[in-house]
Amino acid sequence: MRKPLADKLRPNELNEVVGQKHILGNGKILDRILKSGRITNMIFYGPPGVGKTTVANIIAEKSNKKFYKLNATNSNLKDIQQIVSTLDTFEGINGILLYLDEIQNFNKKQQQSLLEFIEDGRITLISSTTENPYHYIFKAILSRSTIFEFKPVEKEDVEIAIDRVVKIINKEEENISIELKQKAKEYIVSASNGDVRKAINALEIAIYSTPPNENYSVIIDLDIAKDSTQTKVIAYDMLGDSHYDILSAFQKSIRGSDVDASLHYLARLIKAGDLISICRRILVIASEDIGLAYPNAITMVKSCVDSSMMLGFPEARIPLAEAVVLLATSPKSNSIVIAIDRALDDLEKKEVGDIPIHIKDAHYSGAKNLNRGVGYKYPHNYKNNYVEQQYLPKNIKGSVYYEYGNNKMERASKEYWHKIKVDNSSLI
CATH class of the missing domain: 1.10.3710.10 (DNA polymerase III clamp loader subunits, C-terminal domain)
Known part of the structure; x- marks a missing residue:
């Protein structure tokens, strides 16, 4: 079975990992930890395809511990117990390094089962999650771990990864050579939205779905790049951090009267098809941030919301944009929310x-x-x-x-x- 290109060409050294210079650069915290040889419990937090698994594998290879890897989406308590059972064997004499991917999918009991062994140092835990660890990971695990935030990879760094892949393939493949046009590369990088794995997967599709010409060259142009990526990835999870981050940025942009930023975040929400969240948020903004500075705003926004709900996407984007531009360009007042919160506060604190x-x-x-x-x-x-x-x-x-x-x-x-x-x- 052929391994995906992203796994086959996964970096083996920290200096080969693109992006994350704030924690991986020379002299930065993870670089220092690895050089010291004293691996501690860590939580890697960030979006998919930004190097969390790669860095965990590199650390595991450098440690003098027995390495186990579990994915919390398809593992259970029995899997943990089997790993724990090796602690008193020759294999576990130097301790165990456990990489637990998607730890947010373990319930409290499953996470607690590791505590005893983390505390006495017999298990060193490296876990990764795409969700905010402060929301999903048991506090006792958090207090015993260092959290490292992995960020979306910048375009320049994704380009470096793409160039590296092409270089390696051209070196290893005897029968073909890859020619990646600049505009095609730029499109793949842009469509990946900071996800290196997504970019490499798109490149892999482009390479192996394109027949070589008479000179045995596989030429990847813009049209082939577009066919290979199909739809740009937008980080959005209805139950996750990205959902609330975009909604927060959306409201703060309207509150700050930045009409262009407001439309940008509206576009993200439209792209995700999240009509309900958009409608709820603009209705509350009309009262919370515009309020009595323009009392008719809520009436007009309600009309836009009603139209959007009746129309559905894609037409709903038009009344939604009308409401957002109205709110972003309206005078602002938060006197109402302050007033009602003061009244509620008195009920809590006073007789x-x-x-x-x-x-x-x-x-x-x-x-x-x-x-x-x-x-x-x-x-x-x-x-x-x-x-x-x-x-x-x-x-x-x-x-x-x-x-x-x-x-x-x-x-x-x-x-x-x-x-x-x-x-x-x-x-x-």
């Missing part, structure tokens, strides 16, 4: 006391016998439909939750009420 008796319900027989509604002043009976009276409970009388935002709409409202209250107070 707020009873509702003033004069504004309690008095629409029933016998209410007056209980003094309900007695002394209530009906505002519409007064000038400007306003009269001063106590509405808050006595314990929190004078509390201020809402403060007018510094925008045209709220300034006008503030001026209006200041005038009304001053005017009415002159009548008292």
Whole structure:
């Protein structure tokens, strides 16, 4: 069985690994750990195809320990027990290095089964995950491990990997030579979106699906590169970090009034087909970030959301873009979210006391016998439909939750009420 090119040509030394210079470069932390020979428990966190497994394999080869590799997606407690059983054998005399890929797929009990052996040093654990370890990995494992974040590989480094593959194939293959056109290489690199394995897999398809010409050259041009990659990879998992990272960037770009960045992150969400998340997020943005600076925004966004839900993709992209541009270019105010959060905070932290008796319900027989509604002043009976009276409970009388935002709409409202209250107070 022929091994995939990405596995066949996997680097054997750290200096052959592309990208991750922040942890792998000469004198950086992983380089120093490897040179010291003292391998500690590590968690490699990052997207697929950025070198996590490659680096783990290199570290394993350099260690003087028995190496085991498990993938948590298809392993269980019995597999761990079998590895543990070798600790007291000749094989495990120097200890064991266990590489556990996709550790987030192990439940708490499975992760806990390793603790005793990690603590006494008989097992050194290197685990990798595409998900945020602080969300998915048992805290006791986290506290005994160093977390290394692997980042998407930069375009220049993916190009280096692609060039290396072509060079090796041209050296090893006797019957053909590979000629990778520059535009084809740029397209494969761009379509991989920082995933080196994806780029190499695309190149492999291009090479072995293209017949050589009369000179035994396999020429990979732009059209062949496009056919071999099909669809660009967008990092997005409905239940994972990328989902929340994109939504966070989306809202913060709208909040920051950067219309182009807002449309960029909207495009990512559209590409992922995540209509529900887009609609929910823009509806909350209309109140949380625009609020009373432009009160009609939520009505207009709701109309766009309704249209999008009725249309579905691809047409839904148009009203969604309309809503996003509206929100990004609208004046901003977070006075509403601050106000309601202050009110909720008082409920948590203070003994707020009873509702003033004069504004309690008095629409029933016998209410007056209980003094309900007695002394209530009906505002519409007064000038400007306003009269001063106590509405808050006595314990929190004078509390201020809402403060007018510094925008045209709220300034006008503030001026209006200041005038009304001053005017009415002159009548008292």
